[in-house]
Amino acid sequence: MRGRSRIQELPMSRANWLVKSEEEVYSIRHLERDGITSWEGVRNFEARNLMRDEMKVGDEVLFYHSNAKPAGVAGLARISREGYPDSFAFDAESPYFDPKSDPTQPRWFMVDLQFVEAFPEVVSLERIKSHPGLTGMVLLRRSRLSVQPVSEREFTIIRELGRGS
């Protein structure tokens, strides 16, 4: 090894994410009540890949209310368990049942989310659209992706807006 440097393991930097939920189905208040919840029912391959492969314990998550007035980021959560098979897909009684998924070869995955905080005021989609620092958000370009990456800068801006500072 003399004369060669080994590549060092860099400390893992924390990633940031955004997840969407219909407000009347499961809101930030539901998460506050539950403390931790499993994030089942995501049936999109790109979102599945993020949950299965990329989301790590401790990563911070913007909790977005869709079908809401106004739609927007309502609070913060944290990943408390990394990707594991979405067992709701195996349950014929579940609305999330998918006959193409089975326990030996699960098609869908979920993570667990832990409540962090509810913002005093929702950071509305309108406000996000009009903020110069947020124009690059995946949220604004991929309207139907319900689990998506957020940059550190975007995350910080929205957290500050949400906290009312």
Next chain:
DNA sequence: GCCAACGTTGGC
């Protein structure tokens, strides 16, 4: 409730 956007399915 409408409808545009867009991911997925399935015929060829």
Next chain:
DNA sequence: GCCAACGTTGGC
């Protein structure tokens, strides 16, 4: 492997 049809998401 293309692409039209279909179904769903999600803002308004």
